[in-house]
Amino acid sequence: MNTKNMEHLKSLTIPQLLRWRVNSTGGKVALREKDFGCWNNYTWNQYYDFVRKVSLGLSQIGFNKGDVIALIGDNIPEMLFVALGAQALGGISAGIYQTTMPDEIAQLLKYLKATVVFCNDQEQVDKIVEVRDRVPLVKKVIYENPRGMRDYKTDDWFMFIENVYEIGEKVHSENPDLFESSVDSGKPDDACHLCLTSGTTGLPKGTILTHKNYISMGLQITQVDSLEPTDEYVSFLPFAWIGEQMNSFGVAMATGITINFPESVETAMEDLKEIGPHFMFGAPRIYETIRSQIWLKIDESYWLNRKLYNYFIKIGEKAATYRMIGQRMPLGLRFKSWLGYQIIFRPLINQIGFLRLRRAYTGGAALGPELFTFYQAIGVNLKQIYGQTEIVGIAYMHRDGDVRPDTVGKPLPETQCKISDTGEILSKSPCVTPGYFEMPEKTEALLEGGWLHSGDAGYIDEDGHLIVIDRLSDVMHNKAGEMFSPMFLENKLKFSPYIKEAVIFGDKRDFVAALINIDPIVVGKWAEDRGISYTTFMGLSAKPEVAQLVNEQVAEINSRAEKEHFRIKRFAVLYKLLDMDDGELTKTGKIRRKFVKEKYEDLYQALYEEGLSEKEVEAFFQYQDGQSTTVKTKICFYTMEGF
Numbered sequence: 001m002n003t004k005n006m007e008h009l010k011s012l013t014i015p016q017l018l019r020w021r022v023n024s025t026g027g028k029v030a031l032r033e034k035d036f037g038c039w040n041n042y043t044w045n046q047y048y049d050f051v052r053k054v055s056l057g058l059s060q061i062g063f064n065k066g067d068v069i070a071l072i073g074d075n076i077p078e079m080l081f082v083a084l085g086a087q088a089l090g091g092i093s094a095g096i097y098q099t100t101m102p103d104e105i106a107q108l109l110k111y112l113k114a115t116v117v118f119c120n121d122q123e124q125v126d127k128i129v130e131v132r133d134r135v136p137l138v139k140k141v142i143y144e145n146p147r148g149m150r151d152y153k154t155d156d157w158f159m160f161i162e163n164v165y166e167i168g169e170k171v172h173s174e175n176p177d178l179f180e181s182s183v184d185s186g187k188p189d190d191a192c193h194l195c196l197t198s199g200t201t202g203l204p205k206g207t208i209l210t211h212k213n214y215i216s217m218g219l220q221i222t223q224v225d226s227l228e229p230t231d232e233y234v235s236f237l238p239f240a241w242i243g244e245q246m247n248s249f250g251v252a253m254a255t256g257i258t259i260n261f262p263e264s265v266e267t268a269m270e271d272l273k274e275i276g277p278h279f280m281f282g283a284p285r286i287y288e289t290i291r292s293q294i295w296l297k298i299d300e301s302y303w304l305n306r307k308l309y310n311y312f313i314k315i316g317e318k319a320a321t322y323r324m325i326g327q328r329m330p331l332g333l334r335f336k337s338w339l340g341y342q343i344i345f346r347p348l349i350n351q352i353g354f355l356r357l358r359r360a361y362t363g364g365a366a367l368g369p370e371l372f373t374f375y376q377a378i379g380v381n382l383k384q385i386y387g388q389t390e391i392v393g394i395a396y397m398h399r400d401g402d403v404r405p406d407t408v409g410k411p412l413p414e415t416q417c418k419i420s421d422t423g424e425i426l427s428k429s430p431c432v433t434p435g436y437f438e439m440p441e442k443t444e445a446l447l448e449g450g451w452l453h454s455g456d457a458g459y460i461d462e463d464g465h466l467i468v469i470d471r472l473s474d475v476m477h478n479k480a481g482e483m484f485s486p487m488f489l490e491n492k493l494k495f496s497p498y499i500k501e502a503v504i505f506g507d508k509r510d511f512v513a514a515l516i517n518i519d520p521i522v523v524g525k526w527a528e529d530r531g532i533s534y535t536t537f538m539g540l541s542a543k544p545e546v547a548q549l550v551n552e553q554v555a556e557i558n559s560r561a562e563k564e565h566f567r568i569k570r571f572a573v574l575y576k577l578l579d580m581d582d583g584e585l586t587k588t589g590k591i592r593r594k595f596v597k598e599k600y601e602d603l604y605q606a607l608y609e610e611g612l613s614e615k616e617v618e619a620f621f622q623y624q625d626g627q628s629t630t631v632k633t634k635i636c637f638y639t640m641e642g643f
Helices: 001-009 014-025 044-060 077-088 100-114 122-128 161-174 179-182 211-224 242-255 269-276 284-299 301-322 331-351 369-377 440-446 486-494 518-531 537-541 542-558 593-599 599-606
Strands: 029-033 036-044 066-074 094-097 116-118 140-143 158-159 191-196 208-209 232-234 258-261 279-282 359-362 380-386 416-418 424-428 452-460 466-471 498-503 512-518 568-573 612-620 628-639
Touching: 001 211, 001 380, 014 044, 014 077, 014 179, 014 211, 014 242, 029 077, 029 269, 029 369, 029 416, 036 044, 044 161, 044 179, 066 077, 066 100, 066 122, 077 094, 077 179, 077 191, 077 369, 094 100, 100 116, 100 122, 122 140, 140 161, 158 161, 158 424, 161 179, 191 211, 191 242, 208 211, 211 242, 242 258, 242 279, 279 284, 284 301, 284 331, 284 359, 284 369, 284 518, 301 331, 301 369, 331 542, 369 380, 416 452, 424 440, 466 486, 486 498, 486 512, 486 542, 498 593, 512 542, 512 599, 518 537, 518 542, 542 568, 542 612, 542 628, 568 599, 593 628, 599 612, 599 628
Parallel strands: 029 258, 066 094, 066 116, 094 191, 116 140, 140 158, 232 258, 279 359, 359 380, 512 568
Antiparallel strands: 029 036, 191 208, 416 424, 424 452, 452 466, 498 512, 568 628, 612 628
C-alpha cells in the first residue's frame, strides 16, 4: 500500500474504512462463517448492509452517541455487525469473555455503564438474567441464536437480532441518508471500543481504544509483513482479547483480507484445516498444544515414519538456525532440509492446516527457544510479538530472517521504545490508548511523562532487539537479596513437553520452589506406553513414576541454570490443572500468582518444610454448574539432588 493511501486510511473511522472497502472491492468476500457444516460468505457490501441495519436499529431502541454496548459470546459475524453498528452511531463497544461468570459480568457491566448487551446464545443470556437486578442501566439484551429463548420472548427486555435488522431496514427506507450522515460524523480520535485488561490483580480495567489506534496497528503490521487482499484468516481467539480485535478491527479493515469464523470453539482447529489460513495469531498455549498433538501423531505412526521423522527433525533444526537469522545454508543441508520437508513435514503441516501459512505469530507470554526451533524446523515461520492491550496488542515484532527466540523483536514502524531508570519498558505510538475508562488516576500513572508504562522489566540489546524479563511487580529476590524472574523459570519448565504449567516461588526465601502441572495428553500417552494405569488427572499426577519424570525435567533445567540461585530445589506435582474458571489463570492464560499462592497456602508452606516429604490435603473442586466437591489426596514433595 502506498504512503498516500496509508495516510488517507489513518484519517478514517472504522465504519468509514468499511465504507471505503465497499467502494473499492464491494463484491469481494469479507467474512465467511461455517454453519451446519457449510461455509457461508458475506461480501463487503453485505457486511456494510448488516452494520447499517444494526446501527439504525440500535438508534431506535435508545442507544445513543457515547453509550456502551457489551458483547458476550463466541466469534460470529454478528459480533462485528453489532460492534461496528454501535461505533457508526458514535457509541462504544466492549467485549467480555464468554467464560466470564455471572457475578463478574454484573461487576463489569456496572463498571462499563453498558446500556445494551449483545449475547450470541441462551447460555450467555441466562448469565445476564441471573444478575438482572444488579444491572439497572441495561435497557436491552439482544441475542443472535433463538434456540432455547422461547420463555424470554414475552419479555421486551430481550430482543432477537432479526428484529433489530427489521427495524433498521425500515428506518433506512424512510430516511436513506440517515446512516451515511451518522458515519460521516465520526472522528479518528473518537473512542470506539473498551478492551478489558487481563485482570491479573483484580477486576479487569477497560482500556479506551480509538478508531485511529486500531487502524494504525493494522497498517503498522503490514508494513513489516505484507498481506494480500486474497489472504485468509481464521477467527478463533476470544473476541474480548486484544489479539482478536487487532485482526478483526485493524488488520482486516486495513488490508481487505477475509475473516473466517469456525462453526464452534470445539471445531475451530478442524475448521482451520479446511481454510488453510495465510497468517495466524495465537497465544503460546495454542502452539504448545499443537506441538503435543504432532508428537502424539508421530508416536502412533509406523516405525519407518518415526525413524524418518527423528532423522529429519534434526536436519530441520540445523536448517532453522540458518533460516531464522537469514543466512544462506550449505548446499548439502539445504537439499536434506528440502527433502525432509517434502516427504515428512509438508504432509504433517498439511494435516494441521498450516500448509499455506506464510507467518504465524505468538504473544501474551514468552515462548521457549525449543518451540520456536521446532516450528521453524518443520517449515512454519513462527515469530514472537510483544505488546499489551494499551497499545493494541503489538509494539515489537520479529522480522523474517531476524527471528531470535530470546527476544521479542524490534519496534514496529512509528513506535518508539526506551527503558526507564527502573528498568521498565516504555513505548510511544499512534496505537497507544488515551487511558482507562473511568480511572483517571490509573490513566495518569499509565501515561506518565507521555510514555506508555508497560509494567514489564526488560532491556534493549546491541542489535536493537527487546528482551523482556518479567513483570516489574513479579520480579523476586531471595533471602540473600539475589534477583530472579519467576516467569523466566516457569517458561523454562514449560519448554518440556511433559509440563503444562508451573508456578515459581522463592521471594524472600532461601531457595526457589515450584508447583507443577503435568500435560495430561503427553504424560497420559507416556504412562500408557509404559503400562502405568490411571483413571483421573489426579491419579496420574500422584504416580511416583510421573514424579520421577518431572524430576528429570527439573534436573535438566537446573543443569543449564545461569546462576546457582536460579536452580529449583523443591517441587510438588499439583493434583489439578490450573484453570481460569477457578480464578487461577486470567482469561488470556496468565498465572494469577498472588491468588494461587493464597489458594494453595498449605502447599506453599510445605514446599519450605525441608523435612516434609508428603502431606494430605483437601482438594476442592468447583464445577461450572455451581456444584462443588472436596476430596482428600496425598501430595508428595521432592528435593532435587545437589542441594
